[in-house]
Amino acid sequence: MTTFSKAIALCFTLSLLVACGPADNDVVETNLHGPTAAEILGNPDYPAISYGGYRGKTRDLAPTHEQLTEDLKILSAMGVKVLRTYNTSQYPQVASLLEAIRALKNQDPDFEMYLMIGTWIEAHNAWRSGVWDEEKNAWDGDTLTDHTRGNIDNNTREIDTAVAMANEYPDIVKAIAVGNESMVQWAVKYFVYPNTVLKWVNYLQGLKASGGLNPDIWITSSDNYESWGGGATFYQTDDLAALIKAVDFVSVHTYPFHDSFYNQDFWGVLADEEQLSKQEMTAAAMARAVEYAASQYQGVADYVESLGLDKPIHIGETGWASNDSAAYGAKGSMAADEYKEKLFYNYMRDWTDGAGMSLFYFEAFDEQWKDSGDAGGSENHFGFINLNNEVKYAFWDLFDEGGFDGLTRNGKPLVKSYGGDEAKLLSEVLSPPFKSLMAIRKITTINPAAVPGEAVTAGRYVVVHESIQPTGSNNTTYPSAILKLIPWEGTVSIEMSQQGVVSIATRASDWWGTSLEFQAEVGENLENFKSGYLHFELRGDSDIGFNLGFQTGRYLDGDQVNSFAAFGPGAARQVTDEWTSYKLSIDELNAGTDLKDVTGILSLLSQNRAENKQVQLKNIYFSRD
Structure with a gap:
């Protein structure tokens, strides 16, 4: 059995455990507020996506109620029923998003949209640049980020706000993620060690047990596959093992797109594929990209199993950018375009749906604040709908079926990218590089x-x-x-x-x-x-x-x-x-x-x-x- 097949088989096995809920949860209470996390996660009838509705170059410019309502109607038309967010107290978007969902539910009792609320967890002195000590030829430790402890003010505020939101909107909030890529150590400006995340996971699990939080809400942390023990062994610590035991499910990030430049083992056209058409070569490369994602999932699954634990594992984040001006574009790995984005999305959905996993795909709409200094930067182009209201290739079929009819964004109707000219789009697809020349x-x-x-x-x-x-x-x-x-x-x-x-x-x-x-x-x-x-x-x-x-x-x-x-x-x-x-x-x-x-x-x-x-x-x- 291949690694890809084993990943699917094991993931399907894990998905069967979802309905059982967390083993250590002794509180039994009927949820009167619609489907529970156990019924949603791993269920292909509840497609999930990461959501940010920011239009401007800073998150200080929060989307309005009207803009959020427009986005929610578009997402619903795309079949999406579960959204993942990233902050609670730092920015006002999530509070406004919950209000907008509630308003739509009041207008239409059949409207469904649920949230996995993300809380931003960071280290003490996060984002400090430090001071270089010329005499010591080293950084001054007093001005550096302290990764051994958290930013207590920020982290407490984020968690408390999440609890308040979950209690106010029990029909909408179904999961809470403690941190977003908060443990992966390449996040050198803010990462924390697992014990900091574990502290807050245990706190939330305690609230569930004591009645301070709906016991049906599932708690996780959403992080890179290596942070969950699926890669470098130095991540595999006793604290990480305790964290995996404490969460209700494991939310794993995997990004073959980024590794098309930084870790190219899977990327490129093999020697026996060089005579294929551009579309055939691209399809083969994208299939390997999904196999690569599955191998990273498998690394986490193997580590969880080695601990003697059974935990549902879901894909908390992955995506493929449609444009880039540097590392992933024509002068780099030649990965970024709308055709590859569509293939990756379809292949990932096929895999995760068949395996009984949720996939919080990144992301719904392009956002330009992510790389405000470079409009062409890949971080600005992971969405399915761009800032000009153009629906990208992945959802052209839905557009042609009338799925977006009557819907607007910023008061204007949606249109197809490339003016709907498929021949032009295909002509601009970047051929993956030949491995022999990479x-x-x-x-x-x-x-x-x-x-x-x-x-x-x-x-x-x-x-x-x-x-x-x-x-x-x-x-x-x-x-x-x-x-x-x-x-x-x-x-x-x-x-x-x-x-x-x-x-x-x-x-x-x-x-x-x-x-x-x-x-x-x-x-x-x-x-x-x-x-x-x-x-x-x-x-x-x-x-x-x-x-x-x-x-x-x-x-x-x-x-x-x-x-x-x-x-x-x-x-x-x-x-x-x-x-x-x-x-x-x-x-x-x-x-x-x-x-x-x-x-x-x-x-x-x-x-x-x-x-x-x-x-x-x-x-x-x-x-x-």
Whole structure:
């Protein structure tokens, strides 16, 4: 049985558990307010979607009652019966949305729309940028986000507001999600550890048991698949296990769209597909995208099963953008267009409906506040209806059937995108890249006999090189684990050509950074290279400045140390458009670490804005002399 088939089979098995409800819930009470979460989640008669009705470039401009009512009628026409929201107290949209749903229900008793209310959970000092301590060559810890504890004021307010909403609208609110991607550690500006989420989940479960909250409401947290134990093992902690036991269901996020650029194992056209038509190639690539999503679901399901727990698992968020000006567009992974969006949506619905899972698809309408600085940014284009009232390709059939007749948005009727010209739409579909020609975003040339954490004993440690390769007699080795080319917080794009040239392009940000990060539970042990050298060749724009070297420890663990040298204007080492060879002394670079835990094999960091600048590196290796 394939991973995809196993995912479907296991998901169907889990869906049968939904009707039983949470095992630890001893409160039995008849719900007089319509279907319960147990009856809704996993039921294909209740399609779900993520909803935000913001039209402007800031969430301070909340949609009006009339605008919300328009959106609800459109969503109902699309067959949607369950909405997922993201905040309770920070912005007024959800309070107004509940009022609008209640008003429509009063007008038409047959109108159905239910909510999974999301609460925004964040860390203490969330969104703080910190202060760089030049003497310590590190961040000042007192000004950094403290991920070990939550923002008590914000989090309490969010939870209390959710409880009040659930009690006031028991016929509408069916689930509460404690946090949105609040545990995934790439959310470096605000993430918390599972114990913070667990605290609030237990609080809500306690209210259910004591009568302070409807016992039929289901409690979850909505987060990335890795945060639920489906990927990197460092997420698999005792606190996470306790959280999974405490929730009523697991809400998993999976985004093949984003990984079409950052983790391309599944993406692209296979060699035996290169002669197919564009539509056939695209369909095959999108089918693999759904298999990839299913594999991430399966990772979570396997982890839950390993804990001896039975929990319903639903897809809390996934989606596919129809446009992008950078990483996912014509100059990137060539993933973003309306045709692929339709295929992904249909394939995902087919899978989850057949497997007995709810799918909170992201999202109903385009919103421009998500990337207010770049109108073409993918985050602004995940909806099925754009800001010009154009219904995208995924719902053209419903449009042709008259499903949107008489409905308006902002007082204007809906129309089809591309003016309804399918030939024009298809002509602009981006062909997925051939895998044989795709840029590389992780370095997989490793020494399978080497063990991460054990000291490297060879004389040369080669990251990538056009002529130096390990043999049985040249005392040379490759890394003991894969190196991922990681753009820090999306501030750059980074990729490697088939010829081994690492290319970095900076984006619009007040700082930027990137690293060839070692993918193991421990860093590479390069203690034998403490008197050696870091070699590489470099070229780029002459007006860009940055620090380059290696990193030990981990930022999120608070023990990261940067061992860097300065390049660019004002530094001893300049950058030019000609390849220049460098041999940096490890002893001079080293900022006080013992080199037993090198996690960033090669890293670049700049505290200065440098938009649309280029840096390239090649022939990277360490030597002991």
